[in-house]
Amino acid sequence: MSAPHNRRSIFLGRMSLPERNFIADALRAETVGGVLLLVAAVVALLWANILGDSYESVRGFHLGIGSIGLDLSLQHWAADGLLAVFFFVAGIELKRELVAGDLREPKKAALPVVAALCGMAMPALVYFVVNTVGGGSMDGWAVPTATDIAFALAVLAVIGTSLPSALRAFLLTLAVVDDLFAILIIAVFFTSQLNFLALGFAVAGLAVFYLLLRKGVRGWYIYVPLALVIWGLMYNSGIHATIAGVAMGLMLRCHRRDGEEQSPGEHIEHLVRPVSAGLAVPLFALFSAGVSISGSALHDVFTKPETLGVVLGLVVGKALGIFGGTWCAARFTRAELNPDLRWPDLFAVASLAGIGFTVSLLIGELAFTDDPLLTDEIKAAVLTGSLIAAVLSGILLKIRNAKYKKLCEDEDRDEDQDGIPDVYELGNPEYHLRMAKLLEAKAAEHRRLAEVASGANAGDDGPA
Incomplete structure (x- = not known):
C-alpha cells in the first residue's frame, strides 16, 4: 500500500460548492458579454467594409480637455478608458483567485500558472520563429499571447456546447493568470517615455x-472621482492607463469575514462586471475591430511574416503551449487527471484559448503605433486566428459534447430539491434519509397509480 504522502492529487476534479457557484455566476456574465462582444465585432467589420469613411470619422472623432492631456479620439477613449474598467475587474478576479480561489494553494496554482506561462511563451516563440525566417518585425511578438475568456465563452454559447464546471473553471483561472502577464507585458514593454x-x-x-x-x-x-483622477494621472505618466484599473482592483479585499455573504471585492465585481462585459469591452471591439477585409488583405494575412506569426501563434502556439505545459506540470507534480475527462478534452480547451481578441487587439495597436497599415493587418490577423481557433476548438468540443452534457447533468442533479446538487451531499446522512423518503413516496405513488389502472381494467371487463 502506498504511503499517504505519495497519493496523487486529482487535476480538474470537483470544486467546492461555493467556488462552483461563484464561477458559474461569473461565467454566466462573461458569456452574455461575450455574445455582445461578438455582435460588436461583426458590426465593426460590416461598418468598416460598407461605410468605411464614416467608420473612420466616428472612431477618429476627438473628445476631451487638451490642457490636461486628455484630448483623445473615441478609439483611444475606448482602448485607454473603457478597457481600464475591464482590467479593474481582471484585477479583482486575480485578487480573489489569490486569496480564495485555486491560486491560494501553491500545489493547485502550479498547473494553471504553468499552463498560462507556456500558453504565452509558445505563441511568442512561434511568432519569433516565423519572423526570423521571414525577415519580419519582432515588435508584434506579444500580440498572440493573450486569451479572451468572454469571446471563448461566447463561442461555447453559439455552438451550444456543454462544458463541465472543472474545465470552465480551468479556462477562467487560465484567463485570469493570462491577463496578469498581459498587464505586465503592457507595463514593461509598451512604456517608452x-x-x-x-x-x-x-x-x-x-x-x-x-x-x-x-x-x-x-x-x-x-x-469614483478618485479613480478617474488616478486614471488620468496614469495616462499622462506614459504608462498605459489600464494599469491603474488593475492596481485598484488588486487593492480590494476579496476574502470574507465572519457573517459576510460577499467580500467587498466580490460585491463590487458583481456591480462592475456587467458594465465591463456589456459596455466597455463591446465598445472597444466596435472601435478597434473594424478592418477592411478583401481578397488581397486575407492573402497578406497568410503571406506577411508579422501577420502569419500572429495567426500561427494563436492557433498553434496557444494550443501546444497550454496543453504541453499542463501535461508536463501534471507529470511533474504527480497529478492525475479527473477520470471523467480525457487529455483530448484539455487540448480542446487549450485550442479555445487561442481566441485572443480583446487584449490581442490592444497590444497590436500598441506594438505598431507608427504604422497604421500594419496595425490594421495585425488586427485582421488577430480576427483570422481567433476565428480559426474558434472553429477548431468548436469541432473538438462538439465531438465530446454528449459526454459533457451527461457530466453537466450529473453535476446539476438535485433529486431532493434542496438547492444543493446531489454530488455534494453523498456523504451526508440527512441527504440519504431525505432520498429514502423521496423514493418511498415515489414507490407509493406508483402503487396507487397501478391500483387505479387495475381497477379501471377490471371495470372494462365488467358487465358489457
Whole structure:
C-alpha cells in the first residue's frame, strides 16, 4: 500500500460548492458579454467594409480637455478608458483567485500558472520563429499571447456546447493568470517615455485609495472621482492607463469575514462586471475591430511574416503551449487527471484559448503605433486566428459534447430539491434519509397509480 504522502492529487476534479457557484455566476456574465462582444465585432467589420469613411470619422472623432492631456479620439477613449474598467475587474478576479480561489494553494496554482506561462511563451516563440525566417518585425511578438475568456465563452454559447464546471473553471483561472502577464507585458514593454511627476501623483492617489479602503470608508462618490483622477494621472505618466484599473482592483479585499455573504471585492465585481462585459469591452471591439477585409488583405494575412506569426501563434502556439505545459506540470507534480475527462478534452480547451481578441487587439495597436497599415493587418490577423481557433476548438468540443452534457447533468442533479446538487451531499446522512423518503413516496405513488389502472381494467371487463 502506498504511503499517504505519495497519493496523487486529482487535476480538474470537483470544486467546492461555493467556488462552483461563484464561477458559474461569473461565467454566466462573461458569456452574455461575450455574445455582445461578438455582435460588436461583426458590426465593426460590416461598418468598416460598407461605410468605411464614416467608420473612420466616428472612431477618429476627438473628445476631451487638451490642457490636461486628455484630448483623445473615441478609439483611444475606448482602448485607454473603457478597457481600464475591464482590467479593474481582471484585477479583482486575480485578487480573489489569490486569496480564495485555486491560486491560494501553491500545489493547485502550479498547473494553471504553468499552463498560462507556456500558453504565452509558445505563441511568442512561434511568432519569433516565423519572423526570423521571414525577415519580419519582432515588435508584434506579444500580440498572440493573450486569451479572451468572454469571446471563448461566447463561442461555447453559439455552438451550444456543454462544458463541465472543472474545465470552465480551468479556462477562467487560465484567463485570469493570462491577463496578469498581459498587464505586465503592457507595463514593461509598451512604456517608452515616463512623466515621473504624473507617475508620482498617480502612485500617491493609489496610496490614498488603499488607505480609504483599509479605513473602511464607503461611498461611490468618493472612490469614483478618485479613480478617474488616478486614471488620468496614469495616462499622462506614459504608462498605459489600464494599469491603474488593475492596481485598484488588486487593492480590494476579496476574502470574507465572519457573517459576510460577499467580500467587498466580490460585491463590487458583481456591480462592475456587467458594465465591463456589456459596455466597455463591446465598445472597444466596435472601435478597434473594424478592418477592411478583401481578397488581397486575407492573402497578406497568410503571406506577411508579422501577420502569419500572429495567426500561427494563436492557433498553434496557444494550443501546444497550454496543453504541453499542463501535461508536463501534471507529470511533474504527480497529478492525475479527473477520470471523467480525457487529455483530448484539455487540448480542446487549450485550442479555445487561442481566441485572443480583446487584449490581442490592444497590444497590436500598441506594438505598431507608427504604422497604421500594419496595425490594421495585425488586427485582421488577430480576427483570422481567433476565428480559426474558434472553429477548431468548436469541432473538438462538439465531438465530446454528449459526454459533457451527461457530466453537466450529473453535476446539476438535485433529486431532493434542496438547492444543493446531489454530488455534494453523498456523504451526508440527512441527504440519504431525505432520498429514502423521496423514493418511498415515489414507490407509493406508483402503487396507487397501478391500483387505479387495475381497477379501471377490471371495470372494462365488467358487465358489457
